[in-house]
Amino acid sequence: MNMTISGARVMDVRASLPRHKTLRYGRRKLTDIRSAAMHHSATKSGSPEAFARYHVGTNGWPGIAYHFVIQKDGVIYWCNDPETISYHVGNSNRHALGICLVGDFRTQKPTPAQLEAANRLIQHLQVQIPTMKQVLGHQEYPGYAWKNCPAFPMGKFRSDYSQYLQKPVEKRDKPQQVPVAISLNGSLLSVTGFLKDGVSMLPVRAVANVAGGKVEWIAATQDVRVNGKDLDETIVSGSAYAPARELATALGLQVEWDQASYTVKLSKGCVAT
Template identity: 85%
Template sequence: MNMTIPGAVVKDVRASLPRHKTLKYGRRKLTDIRSAALHHSATLSGSPEAFARYHVGTNGWPGIAYHFVVQKDGTIYWCNDPEVISYHVGNSNRHALGICLVGDFRKQKPTPSQIEAANRLIQHLQVQIPTMKQVLGHYEYPGYAWKNCPAFLMGTFRTNYSQFLQKTLGKVDKPKQVPVAISLNDSLLSVTGFLQEGISMLPVRAVANAAGGKVEWIAATQDVRVNGKDLNEKIVEGSAYAPAREMAAALCLQAEWDGKTQTVKLRGCVT
């Protein structure tokens, strides 16, 4: 996985952290990852090495619990492969990736550098792992409502992260776009999509509105749904785009590609 993050310092410490002599964490596919789990270390200071020693030596775990640790100065430490199923959110471990911000946020606040680094890290990971749509606090996972971790309001964090995405995603991750036309039952729409790596991406709201579909924006999870179906969308300059075939399936349409005219043709019954 590429971990070069514009505007952030990332240090790869995966090979140097303490590990259990015999125990090993299980592994998963990247597509198994559904959420990023935010933690605080509950210590005024600390390091990946110190956390790993505690998790291995005291807890008897195979290795450090977190995939990433974010220091107060904004430095991001890469501690586990994303495919590693580490121990940090109980029965949800298989589908969650752990990010720990150093600090005890019952007594102090995350630094602006930490929040910015966490935002950049999550943004990067969501591009690398499209299935990781949710950003949740430790206490939001099943069985952990009692746990004051990460000890700050996740609703506020997600709102600020959403604003961060609106400002940066189009600039940082703007894809190379080849415009494509869109027709619905042989009538050209007034909007266009684009080709990205051979996949036709269509503007979600415009196409859904034209076809009579229902669009939902789930701010808490940064998720777009059409007629209740999740999409592997990309946010480009504040607008959501999704693969043509996913859009067609959600709208009960058929999608065809006309290479001569660079047009995505959507056909079927429009409600």
């Protein structure tokens, strides 16, 4: 099956994930697939490898439960052939294809990049597998009303998805920014930054204000300086954003990245005197 999706990054990990030594999942025809089942991983972070290890090692299953796993940055991991009858919705397994979004959505929210990737993936699959007409949450399958999975509202997900389908393609091609939270000395700030090519970009003025730094705008050179230090900033709708590490250095702060909560943690470090 062709899994090149415009505007999305798909990593084929089918051959590299841990599998059971002897047990194998059953197979089906593509036309047996009637629905996509949405799951959350119920873990704050994770990876297809970790889920596969758990499903095989702890549960004793033939392989990873899901056909696709979508990371917080929107990368789609292709884990099983669609023809694989893997275990994720009990008696409905034969007719369902499993899509898992990494995160525990009882306490977290899917990132915009994840939702965008899910929409693109489902749309792509529905072209390749026309019998896959429905998109359901795990909880909506018979016998699973008790299960809080995927722990985001499916009604809204489906209506956003149908609006997404109606949007012209050129309007959808802009990759969404992944927001990152910011904390200073342990308390969460009300402003957020975003990820740009794997680097956290933070709002210069808002962070400098709470951390107590001097911000200058050099109009002649269109430059932003913090405590006299020049930053490699990006202007987004009138506000300057700078790489977390640069801004932290200019403010005399230490910086840490928390992958589980997508948070840039700033703190007053030891100041040499």
